[in-house]
Amino acid sequence: MPQSNDFEARLTPHLQPIVEHYGTPFHIYDETGIRATGEALKSAFSAFDGFREYFAVKALPNPRILQIMQSMGFGFDCSSIAELRLSRQLGAQPEDIMFTSTNTSVNEFQVAAEAGGCILNLDDISLIPKVPRMPELVCFRYNPGPRRTGNHIIGNPVESKYGVSHDQLLEGYRGARDRGASRFGLHTMLVSNERDQSYMVETAEMLLDLVESIASELGIAFEFINIGGGLGIPYQPGENTLDITAMADGMDAVFRRFRDRNGYAPKLYMESGRYMTGPHGVLVTSAINRKDIYRTYIGVDSCMSALMRPGMYGAYHHITVNGKGDEQGENETVDVVGSLCENNDKFAIQRSLPAIEDGDILIIHDTGAHGHAMGFTYNGKLRPKELLLKSDGTVELIRRAESLDDYFRTLEFEPDPLLL
Ligand SMILES: *Cc1c(COP(=O)(O)O)cnc(C)c1O
Numbered sequence: 479m480p481q482s483n484d485f486e487a488r489l490t491p492h493l494q495p496i497v498e499h500y501g502t503p504f505h506i507y508d509e510t511g512i513r514a515t516g517e518a519l520k521s522a523f524s525a526f527d528g529f530r531e532y533f534a535v536k537a538l539p540n541p542r543i544l545q546i547m548q549s550m551g552f553g554f555d556c557s558s559i560a561e562l563r564l565s566r567q568l569g570a571q572p573e574d575i576m577f578t579s580t581n582t583s584v585n586e587f588q589v590a591a592e593a594g595g596c597i598l599n600l601d602d603i604s605l606i607p608k609v610p611r612m613p614e615l616v617c618f619r620y621n622p623g624p625r626r627t628g629n630h631i632i633g634n635p636v637e638s639k640y641g642v643s644h645d646q647l648l649e650g651y652r653g654a655r656d657r658g659a660s661r662f663g664l665h666t667m668l669v670s671n672e673r674d675q676s677y678m679v680e681t682a683e684m685l686l687d688l689v690e691s692i693a694s695e696l697g698i699a700f701e702f703i704n705i706g707g708g709l710g711i712p713y714q715p716g717e718n719t720l721d722i723t724a725m726a727d728g729m730d731a732v733f734r735r736f737r738d739r740n741g742y743a744p745k746l747y748m749e750s751g752r753y754m755t756g757p758h759g760v761l762v763t764s765a766i767n768r769k770d771i772y773r774t775y776i777g778v779d780s781c782m783s784a785l786m787r788p789g790m791y792g793a794y795h796h797i798t799v800n801g802k803g804d805e806q807g808e809n810e811t812v813d814v815v816g817s818l819c820e821n822n823d824k825f826a827i828q829r830s831l832p833a834i835e836d837g838d839i840l841i842i843h844d845t846g847a848h849g850h851a852m853g854f855t856y857n858g859k860l861r862p863k864e865l866l867l868k869s870d871g872t873v874e875l876i877r878r879a880e881s882l883d884d885y886f887r888t889l890e891f892e893p894d895p896l897l898l
Pocket residue numbers: 534536537555557578667670671706707708709749750751752753847
């Protein structure tokens with residue numbers, strides 16, 4: 479756990495009984511770590527009146543985790559009907575929910591408008607006439623195109639499908655106002671897993687500059703800017719952590735300048751996922767096979783269905799072996815692989831690890847965001863259970879493993895032939 483060594487200290491002494499009780503594989507999350515990160519974020523931004531994090535539900539869409547976020551005062555960033563329902567089932571109120579979808583369907587807009595609606599974050603001007611009921615509070619997602627560079631996960635803004643272009647912004651706000659919106663925000667999300675705070679400060683400055691010119695052009699006031707998610711965590715040992723205090727200080731200066739010129743400042747919102755939970759989860763899996771051909775392969779009892787990031791993005795996830803230190807010399811270089819019939823089903827490629835035998839417990843680090851949630855059932859591989867290591871020292875099952883019955887459920891339906 480490059481960022482969360484405390485989690486390791488809390489988990490390691492209890493790992494054996496947890497494995498014996500629940501069986502592998504499972505993701506386990508650390509309530510204490512999640513709360514510490516949430517409180518640190520709030521404290522770093524305490525000088526910002528109305529600062530709010532809207533947790534990106536897609537990172538870890540488990541009700542028990544969302545309740546922890548809620549108890550810290552955070553809202554929810556949702557991008558689907560399922561995520562809206564998850565949030566509302568927990569009692570989230572309209573302004574606790576930001577609906578940031580892309581390529582949105584009318585059906586999604588309809589569900590977003592239910593139960594008093596939510597803050598609607600529009601991804602395109604063509605959607606304005608398609609929104610069945612324009613809510614009072616609306617923002618647009620801004621895509622600066624060539625005005626900014628992105629990063630490798632989210633890509634160059636010019637090639638990114640998200641957001642409205644620079645010269646569409648005025649038309650967007652005008653159109654939303656004409657359809658009844660009366661309160662406004664401005665949103666963007668340009669990077670993913672960014673550990674350089676200065677980029678995030680530039681993003682806040684970019685949004686405030688736009689707010690200033692749109693407000694004066696249209697005579698509307700802005701309630702908030704939302705800098706999106708994308709705050710990074712160190713996946714590799716030795717990587718720097720994002721300095722949120724420096725980030726808050728940098729943004730504070732930008733907001734102060736805005737306030738001096740305009741006599742007010744909008745609220746600052748963000749919608750982090752990875753930063754909030756990424757370091758506070760691990761995938762625990764057992765070694766079940768060892769194969770020596772041109773390379774040595776360590777086969778484990780989970781696969782991409784539990785964690786897509788290495789296969790999908792070539793992402794690094796640190797791996798440790800329970801009870802075996804990684805003193806150099808006894809290490810060997812292996813690929814750690816799952817059982818899926820795809821050659822990118824590898825948790826690690828040519829990684830130096832302690833010699834692993836069948837039955838060893840491997841801990842794949844930093845799986846608390848976009849881990850379990852991104853899993854799929856290709857090849858009939860099922861998603862594992864999720865556990866929560868609670869602050870009171872107990873462990874709770876917070877999602878059972880997917881079963882074969884779940885997998886076969888979509889094959890139970892009424893016949894529906896079409897005679898042509
Ligand atoms: C995925 C996503 C996030 C969260 O991204 P992280 O990298 O986990 O912080 C936030 N906002 C939107 C719109 C997203 O799509």
